[in-house]
Amino acid sequence: MTLSVRNIAKSFGGFRALDDVSLEMPADGLLGIIGPNGAGKSTLFSVMSGFMTADAGGVSLHGRPLDRLGAAARARAGMVRTFQVPREFHHLTVRENLMAAAPGQIGENLLGVFLSPRRVSAEEAAIRAEAEATMDFLRLSPVADTPAGRLSGGQKKLLELGRALMAKPRLILLDEPFAGVNPVLIGQIMDRVAALNARGIGFLVIEHDLDALSRLVPRLVVMDRGRVLATGAPDAVLADPAVREAYLGGAVA
Numbered sequence: 452m453t454l455s456v457r458n459i460a461k462s463f464g465g466f467r468a469l470d471d472v473s474l475e476m477p478a479d480g481l482l483g484i485i486g487p488n489g490a491g492k493s494t495l496f497s498v499m500s501g502f503m504t505a506d507a508g509g510v511s512l513h514g515r516p517l518d519r520l521g522a523a524a525r526a527r528a529g530m531v532r533t534f535q536v537p538r539e540f541h542h543l544t545v546r547e548n549l550m551a552a553a554p555g556q557i558g559e560n561l562l563g564v565f566l567s568p569r570r571v572s573a574e575e576a577a578i579r580a581e582a583e584a585t586m587d588f589l590r591l592s593p594v595a596d597t598p599a600g601r602l603s604g605g606q607k608k609l610l611e612l613g614r615a616l617m618a619k620p621r622l623i624l625l626d627e628p629f630a631g632v633n634p635v636l637i638g639q640i641m642d643r644v645a646a647l648n649a650r651g652i653g654f655l656v657i658e659h660d661l662d663a664l665s666r667l668v669p670r671l672v673v674m675d676r677g678r679v680l681a682t683g684a685p686d687a688v689l690a691d692p693a694v695r696e697a698y699l700g701g702a703v704a
């Protein structure tokens with residue numbers, strides 16, 4: 452089973468943010484995406500997850516083209532993304548944020564409440580149980596009743612991962628999961644991602660912390676100015692002179 456990105460192009464005005472980007476990975480794999488600021492990494496995630504439409508090219512998951520689907524439908528098809536700046540509801544608690552992220556709630560549809568109140572409350576109980584299990588898995592239970600706005604940077608990233616998990620995805624696109632996170636919580640996030648991957652959930656991870664990312668993923672894609680510059684094992688890719696030149700202007704240690 453494969454995630455396949457073929458010849459994606461995306462321009463903003465006259466500026467080509469993505470220029471013929473293709474990549475492929477096993478849908479249950481772990482792939483890192485690196486590159487200098489403005490390389491097009493987040494734009495690629497936006498196009499893949501259906502938050503933006505591509506000008507050309509396509510994405511398929513398990514051979515199924517996703518291009519005609521919006522973000523919610525792609526999430527139902529198994530692919531969800533997180534954001535560089537977490538998008539939690541600040542005033543809601545951690546538990547409420549997780550429950551609000553569950554897709555396809557009958558209770559959201561007012562008619563459903565009148566037609567099948569029992570189904571609505573059964574569904575709410577199931578979502579609540581799922582939120583508890585997710586908090587337990589991510590070790591967020593101690594802050595279950597804390598408003599998300601009061602969490603540390605790392606806890607917010609864990610909550611962002613938890614909100615993605617509530618959609619029961621097969622593949623998660625993580626945008627900078629370690630940015631602004633202290634080293635202890637970076638270790639915890641890495642550990643949880645590895646545990647989820649062992650259960651068969653695939654990950655694409657955009658990250659500037661090359662040290663942490665290289666420990667997490669077996670394969671990296673390097674992007675530069677909207678194109679894929681190199682692909683391979685972290686050690687080999689980071690030793691590539693073209694990558695060193697493009698990425699941090701040759702200053703990769």
Ligand SMILES: Nc1ncnc2c1ncn2[C@@H]1O[C@H](COP(=O)(O)OP(=O)(O)OP(=O)(O)O)[C@@H](O)[C@H]1O
Pocket residue numbers: 463468486487488489490491492493494495
């Ligand atoms: N909505 C938009 N409108 C106009 N230009 C955009 C838009 N989104 C991104 N860009 C531009 O496209 C380019 C790629 O941006 P993108 O955020 O994808 O890069 P990135 O590799 O994720 O960078 P960073 O590592 O800094 O997050 C940048 O020059 C950015 O200014």
